[in-house]
Amino acid sequence: MKAYQCSAIRNVALVAHSGAGKTTLVEAALYSSKAIDRMGNVEDGNTVSDWDPEEIVRGISISASIVPVEWNSTKINLVDTPGYFDFVGEMLAPLRVVEGAVVVVSPSGPEVGTEIAWKHLNDAGLPAMFFVNKMDKENASFFKAVEGLREVFGKKVVPVQLPVGQEDDFRGYVDLLEGAAYIYDKGQIKRSNIPEPMAGDVARFREELIEDIAELDENLLEKFFNNEELSLGELKKTLKKGMASRDIFPVFCGCALKNMGVCAVMDAIVEYMPAPVDNSDGAFSAFVFKTIADPYVGKMSLFKVMSGFAASDSGVFNSTKESGEKLGQIFVLRGKKQIPVDKLCCGDIGGVAKLAVTSTGDTLCDEKKVVVYDRLQYPEPNMAMAIEPQSEGDEEKISNGLLKLNEEDPTFKVIKNNETGQFLLYGYGDVHLEVIVKRLLSKFGIGCQLTVPKVAYRETIKGKAKVEGKYKKQTGGHGQYGHVWIEFEPLRDKEFEFQEKIFGGAVPRQYIPAVEKGLRECMKEGILAGYPVVNIKATLLDGSYHPVDSSEMAFKVAASLAFKKGMQQASPVLLEPILHVEISVPEEYMGEVIGDLNKRRGRILGMQPDGHLQVVMAEVPEAEMFRYATDLRSLTHARGSFTMRFERYEEMPPQLAQKIIEQTKLAKEA
Structure with a gap:
């Protein structure tokens, strides 16, 4: 051509x-x-x-x-x-x-x-x-x-x-x-x-x-x-x-x-139709608007020549990454067919394979006349599913495969939830996520599956409890002895606060940090369903020690025993994450959207106009929102959109909390 x-x-x-x-x-x-x-x-x-x-x-x-x-x-x-x-x-x-x-x-x-x-x-x-x-x-x-x-x-x-x-x-x-x-x-x-x-x-x-x-x-x-x-x-x-x-x-x-x-x-x-802006006399520059991840050819970068011309086998500068690149054989694509060309003039669209550092949205130019074009902006993907390997040990393969696919499709993102240990794949809808999984298999031979993400629940207490924790162990030589009285109570706006009110050296000063450390370690796993514990104040009131057998470890164990008793006696509850959600919809769909939010245990905060749309503001439990991208599209014939962000944790209804607790026990038994 x-x-x-x-x-x-x-x-x-x-x-x-x-x-x-x-x-x-x-x-x-x-x-x-x-x-x-x-x-x-x-x-x-x-x-x-x-x-x-x-x-x-x-x-x-x-x-x-x-x-x-x-x-x-x-x-x-x-x-x-x-x-x-x-x-x-x-x-x-x-x-x-x-x-x-x-x-x-x-x-x-x-x-x-x-x-x-x-x-x-x-x-x-x-x-x-x-x-x-x-x-x-x-x-x-x-x-x-x-x-x-x-x-x-x-x-x-x-x-x-x-x-x-x-x-x-x-x-x-x-x-x-x-x-x-x-x-x-x-x-x-x-x-x-x-x-x-x-x-x-x-x-x-x-x-x-x-x-x-x-x-x-x-x-x-x-x-x-x-x-x-x-x-x-x-x-x-x-x-x-x-x-x-x-x-x-x-x-x-x-x-x-x-x-x-x-x-x-x-x-x-x-x-x-207008022709492209003619900057033929300028120095070379190009904008990379698409990347194709081919398992055989390698990475192909598609670009538009914005000024000057692009020539095969020439050196260029990636001004976005501030790195040199070498253009190999330039081609134009007709579907999947590559048609080699010697050069592309200003305004034309073509591609090149195997650029080292270049990705979608980057600028290529003459190193002597550097220019940087604005990067592409995409809507934030807001549908998440957990992605898991079909075979044990394939986690790294999935990670590498997704990294390559992300060069081709920068609209999805992968985030590891350190709390649940799951990798969350975010996209625009069911089909988007399904296609990513299918491409992992067809392009890289990596089998994986999508599951509903785990919710990062929390545990806390609603009441007060003053409890004793005593650890005493005799083994023939030195024994172990630690003894504490701790009061537990709810705390607002802070995850944890530790105080001590020890008089007369009932618990020696050198062991008090061990008590706090023991409590903090216990808070990583609550007694209801094993979720982290938050919003608790613990006050060390009293205790006793042995001049020979007491140790930091003994007081840590004593504190952990007190923690479990205190949690049980202070009305423990399960907390769930609440999201702030804003949904933009045409007015004719307001009734369906609000009704659906109510079914999701949502709390409507208000509404306000935004041009020809209405914005519904609500707070909704995260557990009810995993498939909302697909459901909102169905409710509004794809005319609705939404954003969401974490707001706070809130007590879960008892009947729903009990289901989570039972599911956790069954999972542990299995």
Whole structure:
């Protein structure tokens, strides 16, 4: 593949709700450009962009896939992004390296995935066009789809095509700017006159389109109001300008599976989408937006050339890590296929294998002209499962495998809970975590399983108790003797406090630290279920000693005996961690969300508006929140989001505490 100059490059993301047909649109574009001689099918698992085994099995895109298409002397880097919510990171990263997007929509109108994708396009400030796909399907309605798009995204959404027929009768489209119809016949498309029954609709929509475009330019608007003819060149030029400024979002239609309307979309990408910013004369710099962990090839780093050009077998500088790197053979990816190239010009996207220190979000540049681009920002993953090896001794293998996968997918994180001893895998949902586990097996041969995390409970007391602890042991020589009286009582805001009120040397000074040490060691494991003990005050009141047999160890043991008695007599209780949770949802889902929180033993603290959303603030036990990411998505049709943080420990209801105690006893017996 030849090197394309900046002005002849278009970087375009395909975004949509899952199942809208992005991957099929890529296949049709490849076929139309003669890059492939037969279109693959998602159901058959033989498409160019969905090549990962998990994508084939699940029938959904999981990773962003780069597919360059050569069209009208232009190189279009199509980036097929996942529409499934668990893989939002694979949409966000490519949005940093494209100049526009095609939003693929089903003929029933926008879905929640469309709305989420649109929000990210807004945040990135990217121009976009819509492609209403699957116009051949039953109940397909272009006008209903457009009405839904305008209702959700505003009046800037404007059709530039109308379909000729729909459902089984879909056979082409009318280009409103040209005022001509394009009809498909046996796989061939022919320009023809507008069908008579459509004349009224075409005239009305064309008039609206011309007015919308004219409003983007004062000179055109004056001509329009003076009933002067606006040339096709003027309209197209202004439409391109309006797209770049995000003042207009054109709508196209077609059926990607039958390769109908796809060529028109490709033409529009070339004609209307902006080219990358031309920094060809500057020193080399590139932004690494994706890493692929391949067990055979090694690590592959995908990057966009931001200035200058990238050349194979050249030295560069990683300004993020402040380390030199060597670019080997540069390539462009078409799905999983690597196409070697000698160089990549400014604005182009490619990759290189086996960089030593470079990871996703890093900047590569000329060492003599250092630049650092902002790193990628991802939403915080908030669904956790414990990850455990299927075979003993594989913990280190899992850790190393996850480290490599994290280079490929930086949106998940792994944290060791030192209290429970479990490794917690955090992701965006069930499917996200399942895919990570499957990739550990398929890429590195590491078998593991996901389980519900253990809760780090605590134990404390509610009452007071004054108890005796005496340790006396005679062994023939020196014996062991330690004797204490200790009062235990609840303590607020501190985990532990030790005092002594010894008079007359009942317990010698040198043994008092041993008493405190013995108590602190006992607090690591409570008497109810073996959880750490907190919020206790212990006061050493009295005791006795033996001038020969007493020792630090004896007083430590005496203190531990007193501790167990004191815990039993001072009304011990189990504490559970309470989380502060903030849930952002559209108002229509407030009832379901609050009702669900109540079922989780949640305490509603309040509500406040945040733009078009409502934020529900609540406190909820951690044990009730492990699957909340999945449950909230179901409750709100994926329109809700939440954050949570640890707040405090709180006494657990007795009946639930008893279940935990019994489960712990059974586990110990087993």
